[in-house]
Each structure stands twice: as structure tokens, then as C-alpha cells.
Amino acid sequence: MEPERGREKPGVMPARPPMGRDNGGIQALDRAFLILDVIADAGGEAKLTEIAGIAGLNVSTCHHLISTLHNWGYVARGANGRSYVLGSRILHLSAACLRQVDLPRRAQSFVDRLSDQTREAVRLAIMQDTNLVNVLHREARHAVRVDAGLGGNSNAAHATATGKAILEWLPPTELDRIVADKGLTAFTPHTITDLEKLKEDLRLTRRNGFAIDREEFQLGVICLGAAIRDHAGAVVGSISVSSPVFRATPAYINQIKIDLIAAADELSTELGAPGAILRGSAKRVAAE
Template identity: 85%
Template structure:
């Protein structure tokens, strides 16, 4: 277990927050469940102060009542934070073989992305194997979720209020003349993404680049990220895009199954796209 940070205003902290986090640590150290008096004693707090802090943590879902309401346990919100942390750390490792396979099959650039709050973050990438290839860079642009296939594959499945929050924070920057910069047009486009099961960026983020994306789901059916494949526009004929799409959706479905997604549809991939 990592050491606890120093507490108190003298160390640049806020006392109430210090105490709240200490209470969570105390419950965790006790095996995930402890009585109020035990928590107060371990945290060095009087029972009344401890109870007020626990009430606030309870309101936020970080603490819940234990059996017969005689104790307190860590709440479900802790699991939410834990899942987000594990997803960021564990997703690239679990996705590695699928990203490599998609790169082998299409010979094009493949990326794995997640949303961190309102930021689109690319966390894994494989470069194209063609002599002429897309040079999109690893990091991408945190403001470009609305203009990229990786971003739109995630945005399409977010609650409307969350989509509005992201757009309010990041805006709808026009990266190319093809970028969607109207919120209502974006929402209509995302409805098509949901219906089709994949997203497409037709030179919306970078001129001369076509990108297809598909959402990744976890055991709860929640979208946890996306995977995409990018190709130069000159190579992206309708047949070529269709081949990339089949490989992409197969990889996304199988990776989602690996992540525990219920009812993911597996599709048989077509033959590997030929080299130039």
C-alpha cells in the first residue's frame, strides 16, 4: 500500500479533504468495512466530526451502510474510479494483440483511444506498413473528438448531457473544410454512427486521411474506448473501406468480448488487404 501523504494545512492541503480521504483509507485497511467508532478512533477524530464526513462521502457514493446499518463499507463510486484507473492502465495491454492483428490485416495505421473527462487521448498506436502511409502522430488532439473516427465512435454512445458537456468545454474546431462544426449536425451524424456500428472520418481532421472507428465495451456494456484504422484518401476506394471496416468491426467485437462485453457480435474477417 502506498504511504499516506502528510495531512493538514501546513502541507498545502485542505483539512476536511484530508480527513475524508483518511476515512476511506481506514475503511479499506479494515478490510472494507468498519464501525463508526472504529473509524473515528483510527482516524483520530471525534465521533460527531467523523459522522458528518462519512455522511458527505455517503451522499457521493464513496461510502455505504454495511449489514444492518451497524457499519460502513466502501461504496460503489470507489469501483467507478477503480474501473477508470484500471481501464487506462490495463486496456492497452489487453488490446495489444488485437491492434497488432488489425495492423497486420489492413497494413494501415491503427490507434486505440479513450476519453479522459472531456479529452480524447490516444493510448496505443501501430504505424502503417505501406510505403505511402498516414502520418497522424501518436498523441492526436484532445479537442478533436468530434472530428475523428476514434472520438466519434465514443461520442455516439454517450448520454446527451455528457456530449453537450464535452462540446461546451472543447468546442467544435474546424480542422478542415469537412469538419462538422454544428452541434445539431454532429448529433445527427452520431445517430448514423450508432445505426451503422462504426464511425468514419472523411478528411475531417487531416486532409487526405480517411479513418474508420468502432467502440469498445466492457462487462457492463459501457463504452470504454475505441479502435480505429486510418488510410490515405487516394487508397480508400469503396471496396478498400469495406475491407477495413470488416476487419475493424471484428477486432472491436472480439476485444469487447475479451473485456467481458455481453452479446458482442462476432463477424468473420475477410482476407488480408494486399500489399502495394
């Protein structure tokens, strides 16, 4: 019998989606996620028979599904050994979600500092699935400035320093998936629209420790970007500084690079990133 849905408490969780193959789902996954919901709704702990009854599953099927969730760390045995609780893997997913939501607040002081140091447009961006999303910005303080607004194109990761700073560290299959979904739109004559050339550019970005957009997204604008990492070393976003071409002398760009990398590394350190994976201090960058 199909369990009741859509009766969750208002403001706590959204209603569960329709289950089953007719709704485009995979039955085993539907049931596994339902089990996690049942345990959570029970206050974080429930017995096998209780879970099976609420989920509308026979006890044997429910036990097999819980065993798989247990192997992955999403479910654990209760203290008395007769019940099941949510596993530590749930905390890992929760922490990743919270870090993403919390990143703008954690990054604000670093964005403000870069804005003070460079007086140029500064922005913070994240990847949400295949979309590049700008979540925080500061306008340039010069009379002639470039736009750093939040209305950027979600399909411009390949053409922006914020996007390339993130793409450079993704697994090849994930990069291919993003490109397959978003394409390689030519925003200017300088935009890289060939996947192999983009991969080569990303290899250089990874080696240099920062990304650069040379009028690839907007004519007359050069932008530098650097990745932000969390406690596990995973890239959770990027920060960038944009400048009009006429101000972008080699010395000027080098100083922006020093300030940018210092800010990205210090923010990453605050998020718990291991020191060994960071690009190094501004002093080392200045010596290059």
C-alpha cells in the same frame, strides 16, 4: 480540529488535498472522502469511534456521513457489526480504473491483427475527462502512409473516427460538457463545427455501428473507428484504421470496416461485454 495530512507512506497514495471551503472544496464531500481514506489506511476495517477520532469529527457527524456512504455502497458493516469496511462500490470504481490502465495491453493483439490485415495505420484511443488520448498505435506498412502517432490533438474528438466512436454513446449532457470545454475546432474544411450537425452525425454513427472521418481531421485521410465496451456495456475506448483517400475505394473501405468491427467486437467480448449490445459478427456486416 483539522486532522494531519501529507504523512501517507511514500509510494502508496498521494498526500490528501487541503480541505474546506477556503480551498474550493465542499466540506461534506471532503469529510466523506477522508472517512474512506481512514478506513483504507486502517487496513480496510475500523470502528466508528476510531474513524471519528482520526478524522477529527464528532461521532454523530461521522455516523451520518458513514450512513450516506453505506447507502451508496461505498461503506459496509463489518462481520461483527461493530465496525465498518470498504463497500463493493469501491471495487466497481477500482475495476473501471484498472480497465482503463490495462486496455492497451488487452488490445495489443487486436491492434496487431488489424495492422496485419489492413496494412494501414491503426490506433487505440480513450477519453480522459474531456480529452481524447491516443494510447497505442501501429504505423501503416505501405510506401505511402498516414501518420498514426500518439501526438494527436486532445480537442479533436469531434473530428476523428476514434473520438466519434466514443462520443456517439455518451449521454447528451456529457457530450455538451466536452464540447463546451474543448469547442469544435475546424481542422479542415470538412470538419463538423456545428453542434446540432455533430449530433446528427453521431446518430448515424450509432445506427451504422462504426464512425467515419472523411478528411475531417487531416486532408487526404479517411478513418474508420469502432467503440470498445466492457462487461457493463460501457464504452471504454475505440480503435480505428486510417487510409489515404486515393486507396479508399468503396470495396477497400468495406473490407476495413469488416476487419475493424470484428476486432472491436472480439476485444469487447474479451472484456466481458454482453453479446446483445455488440454490432454483430463480421459476417453480418459483410452482408449489409
